[in-house]
Amino acid sequence: MNDLINIALVLTGAKLGGEATKRFGQPVILGELLAGIVLGGSFLGILERTPVLDTLSDLGIILLLFLAGLEINIEKMKEVGKVVMVDSIFDVVFAFILGYIIGLAFGMPTLTALFLGGILTATSVGITTRTLMDLGKLNTKAGTTILGVAVMDDIQGIFILSILAGLATTNQLLSVTEFLTLLFMIIGFFTISLLLVPKLVTIAAGLIDKMWVDEAPMALTISFILILSFIAKEIGLAYIVGAFMAGVTLNLGVKYKENVSTKFNTITYGFLAPFFFVEIGLRTDISAILQTGFLLTLAIIVAAAVGKISGCTLGSLIMGYDRRDAFRVGIGMLPRAEVALITAEIGLTAGVIPPNVFSSIVVMVLVLALSTPLLLRAVFEEPDATPS
Secondary structure (H helix, E strand, O other), X not given: OOHHHHHHHHHHHHHHHHHHHHHOOXXXXXXXXXXXXXXOOOOOOOOOOOHHHHHHHHHHHHHHHHHHHHOOOHHHHHHOOHXXXXXXXXXXXXXXXXXXXXXXXXXXXXXXXXXXXXXXOOOOHHHHHHHHHXXXXXXXXXXXXXXXXXXXXXXXXHHHHHHHHHHHHHOOOOOHHHHHHHHHHHHHHHHHHHHOHHHHHHHHHHHHOOOOOOOHHHHHHHHHHHHHHHHHHHOOOOHHHHHHHHHHHHHHHOOOHHHHHHHHHHHHHHHHHHHHHHHHHHOOOHHHHHHHOHHHHHHHHHHHHHHHHHHHHHHHHHOOOOHHHHHHHHHHOOOOOHHHHHHHHHHHHXXXXXXXXXXXXXXXHHHHHHHHHHHHHHHHOOOOOOEO
16 A cells, blocks of 8 residues: 555544543543554554554654653652652562563563563653543642652663663573673663763754754754664664663753654654554454464453552552552553653564464553553542642
8 A cells, every 4th residue: 555545544544533531531541452453453543664664653652652751850850759769669679570470470481581570660640640631630649659659660760771672682591791791781871861962962052042943943853862772782782772762861951842742743652652552553453363262362451550569559558658559649640651662662562472472462552551540530539648
């Protein structure tokens, strides 16, 4: 099919699907995923992946991770408190271990099981944030803790993704020397990005502001994102790690974040991001789940839920929260989206994640995203939410 028609199908399907799910009080990402599943081989079969769609999908997720990094405020993260650190460590460790155990229990190779554990560690705060805002509970103690833990989970998820991406390039576990080298490269990349790049960005921003050509800041910011993504890829990390750090460093280095964010929100959510989520739907093979059985999918869903709820609940209790608020934090950490799907897609492309496991992961994302708003409403309707 003509690439122009494919692009039109993706955008139309994504926006119609997003409109449908949003009208039912669900996140737009679900509609975009479902649009890919319906248009792809699992149902209608009128849309297939092409090199053009793959490129647009890559650009979409690069800009999406850039926007995620742009929202990270390093200074505020220092003020969040010990409870966020404790909760984040507990829930990431619990989720990773449960995912790894599930992988081994279903006969997966060690590397595949590690990928499954890594996929379950990240959290999507967007769904939870919107629900808490609708409930008027965003500024409760549990609400503010959820936001802080979600940010820390994403940072840890990006770090884990960096290691997994390095493992995927060789399709085997690294030696101690190779692992330490990769770890050194990751730490070095993050350190240089945080300490040196913001200063360079500040200098460059001053020069760009004096340019006469239209939309120079927009064009050169995109170049900056792509260059940092390329550097991350060249040193053995995932390119999205570079995109994420481009957002973080730009946030530290320039004063016009709001203007940058507004323009990139338009191009990302209005055009490029839908290609990534629709393509995830296209790569979801419902028949693979049916052939394998629902047991694996159910096990992944249960592990994903139990890991986050138990980790955050226990961590919050240890830090002095009452049982209601501790459980509310755990429920708020259930959704997975961008980082989980990106990690799964990297594993699938590298041949580490088989199609049936990938499809089960997409179903897990859908189930938890749909159920979290309902569960949050239920737990926050109970009395005694403590103001922050």
